[in-house]
Amino acid sequence: MKNIKYYIGIDIGGTNIKTGVIDENGAIISEHSIPTGAHRQQEEVLNDIILSVKASIHGANVNPEDIAGAGMGTPGMIDIEKGIVIYNNNLGWRNFAVSSEMSKAIGMKVRLENDADAAALGEVIAGSAKGAKSAMIITLGTGVGSGYVVNGKIVQGCEFGHMVIDYGGRECTCGRKGCFESYCSATGLINMTKELISKNPDSILSLTAKKEGTVSGRTVFDAAVKGDNEASELIDKYISYLSCGLVNIINGLQPEVISLGGGIAKQGERLLTPLRDKVYMEIYEGIKFPKIVACTLGYKAGLIGAAMSAREI
Amino acid sequence: MKNIKYYIGIDIGGTNIKTGVIDENGAIISEHSIPTGAHRQQEEVLNDIILSVKASIHGANVNPEDIAGAGMGTPGMIDIEKGIVIYNNNLGWRNFAVSSEMSKAIGMKVRLENDADAAALGEVIAGSAKGAKSAMIITLGTGVGSGYVVNGKIVQGCEFGHMVIDYGGRECTCGRKGCFESYCSATGLINMTKELISKNPDSILSLTAKKEGTVSGRTVFDAAVKGDNEASELIDKYISYLSCGLVNIINGLQPEVISLGGGIAKQGERLLTPLRDKVYMEIYEGIKFPKIVACTLGYKAGLIGAAMSAREI
Numbered sequence A, B: 001m002k003n004i005k006y007y008i009g010i011d012i013g014g015t016n017i018k019t020g021v022i023d024e025n026g027a028i029i030s031e032h033s034i035p036t037g038a039h040r041q042q043e044e045v046l047n048d049i050i051l052s053v054k055a056s057i058h059g060a061n062v063n064p065e066d067i068a069g070a071g072m073g074t075p076g077m078i079d080i081e082k083g084i085v086i087y088n089n090n091l092g093w094r095n096f097a098v099s100s101e102m103s104k105a106i107g108m109k110v111r112l113e114n115d116a117d118a119a120a121l122g123e124v125i126a127g128s129a130k131g132a133k134s135a136m137i138i139t140l141g142t143g144v145g146s147g148y149v150v151n152g153k154i155v156q157g158c159e160f161g162h163m164v165i166d167y168g169g170r171e172c173t174c175g176r177k178g179c180f181e182s183y184c185s186a187t188g189l190i191n192m193t194k195e196l197i198s199k200n201p202d203s204i205l206s207l208t209a210k211k212e213g214t215v216s217g218r219t220v221f222d223a224a225v226k227g228d229n230e231a232s233e234l235i236d237k238y239i240s241y242l243s244c245g246l247v248n249i250i251n252g253l254q255p256e257v258i259s260l261g262g263g264i265a266k267q268g269e270r271l272l273t274p275l276r277d278k279v280y281m282e283i284y285e286g287i288k289f290p291k292i293v294a295c296t297l298g299y300k301a302g303l304i305g306a307a308m309s310a311r312e313i
Helices: A042-060 A098-106 A115-126 A180-184 A186-199 A204-212 A219-225 A229-253 A263-267 A269-282 A300-312 B042-060 B098-106 B115-126 B180-184 B186-199 B204-212 B219-225 B229-253 B263-267 B269-282 B300-312
Strands: A006-012 A016-023 A028-035 A067-074 A077-079 A084-088 A093-096 A110-114 A134-140 A144-150 A257-261 A291-294 B006-012 B016-023 B028-035 B067-074 B077-079 B084-088 B093-096 B110-114 B134-140 B144-150 B257-261 B291-294
Touching: A006 A042, A006 A115, A006 A300, A016 A042, A016 A300, A028 A042, A028 A300, A042 A098, A067 A098, A067 A115, A067 A300, A077 A110, A084 A098, A093 A098, A098 A110, A110 A115, A110 A300, A115 A134, A115 A144, A115 A257, A115 A300, A134 A229, A134 A263, A144 A180, A144 A229, A180 A186, A180 A229, A186 A204, A186 A219, A186 A229, A186 A263, A204 A219, A204 A229, A219 A229, A229 A257, A229 A269, A257 A263, A263 A269, A269 A291, B006 B042, B006 B115, B006 B300, B016 B042, B016 B300, B028 B042, B028 B300, B042 B098, B067 B098, B067 B115, B067 B300, B077 B110, B084 B098, B093 B098, B098 B110, B110 B115, B110 B300, B115 B134, B115 B144, B115 B257, B115 B300, B134 B229, B134 B263, B144 B180, B144 B229, B180 B186, B180 B229, B186 B204, B186 B219, B186 B229, B186 B263, B204 B219, B204 B229, B219 B229, B229 B257, B229 B269, B257 B263, B263 B269, B269 B291
Parallel strands: A006 A067, A067 A110, A134 A257, A257 A291, B006 B067, B067 B110, B134 B257, B257 B291
Antiparallel strands: A006 A016, A016 A028, A077 A084, A084 A093, A134 A144, B006 B016, B016 B028, B077 B084, B084 B093, B134 B144
16 A cells, blocks of 8 residues: 655744644644744744754654655745745845755755745645636735646746736835735725725724724725725725736636635625626636635645645655 | 657638648748638638648658647637637637548647647747747737747636726727727727827828828837827837736746737837836836847747647647
8 A cells, every 4th residue: 555645834924933744635634833933043943943843743643754845835035946045024034045954954855935825735735726727826915915826736936916907006015006916905905995084084984993993904894784885885996906806817817716815805705706796797708717715724725835835846 | 860750830810821841849841821711611721721731741841750740720719628619700610620620631630729829839939939938928919919838838828918907998899998908909009099190180190190091000100200209108108008018927927038929019129128128117026027029930930839739749
């Protein structure tokens, strides 16, 4: 009988570093987490990652010989082929050959991967896009992230957050105007919500924001439920922009599945049902309507995907 | 010594059908052309294609055993796996199993391919993007077409003409508003040129159009050379839109080369030099600036690419 292979997953976040042993089908066998302590020297952080990996291996209770490799997901600029973090602002890493350091310490090959790409791979292997031949994972968070997986492999460097959908429109952090991200990130929606509040400080929306103590991506959805018509209109507008960006991607690449993650995707069908209607109206004739769903794995996507990216070694 | 392999290329255009024998490196050994006669029955057209292929083979003077397959590029909706033209409005073909018919007639496997994708592959194998690991070929013609080739293979169904770059903008034939195509196709530029002429019927631009007898994609470039400032401004605007769409694609997919084809690309450096400057200003930090060039193969791209797509069989 052929032994099942296992892979180590490492997901380096700004707050926590998660590690785990994942089987070749994407099931988590064991996991472990440590605070990142991003202010520390890189050697200290690295030592903690190594300890966490060893704890995961210990907890998995599998034959170490069946562990075929490790994958490490990290934000920032990386050189995948060389296994180098070029820069990571959260951790203060610069030109850090983390793959070879990790590799020496844990005695196996360590693949470096972009964290958003790793999360996309996780969703394709074990989550919302399981089994899809091609899937685009779009994260509606602080920014708009994207990860594209075709035939079980990450398409490197696929990033649609900075696609202009409104020529000369809202200013984006990247210097362009009218980027998908400047409308459809949680930040974009929060900015548009704040603009609406400042126009009408006595609205249900304004009172909702006061009660919640802050304006978040949820605020406008909460106010709409309470009967604020302007809030409902802003949601419509948000969904129109989101549809616009997604249809661009669908017309362009024809993914079989689009999975939405990040804070805004937590609205579930309140977002997805009207979104599907708008997308359906707009896609190019003859193009197959993709499955549009919410991501299901949460933080586990990054862990599973990092591990599974090691299959590429 | 290993024999060189050859492939048959067939490019089905609305006016002419071109066939040829192409070697495995993309060099044309022989070629032949017939009028399409699109009004005729599909059997008549098919018979002519078969005769043309046989003439190409005859002209190539190679050992028929060294011909490894044939590829056929066609516009319209196709099913590549089944080798069926689902519909082709020019030819009036509906659910026509052209691959198996051709295959029976010429005694080898025949692969069907989208004609724009085939042309993109041709440019990568033997033209403007020769040797590029990844190349996006954008055709600025009646519409905006795109073909994406990664590691020598066509990425199926890649089409960025109907990517909205200006939310709520110019109406597009596809039903959306503000598509890349509605600004950057030759048709888009002609429409904008006509609008400018109607605003100022005594301008150098208007006189140029009268002299040329029609408004083409060239007209505004010709008038700018003669000193029409508004024409120069329209060219700037056109290049800004073009840069906008290209930067979206560059940020999204990071192709190594972008090759521009179609009528507008004939402007050469008058278009490319200012375009590169604008793209350079706008691309996302850290993304490698791609090579931006004009296509070099003309109609031969479709013939070579169709033949080379047969390598996938």
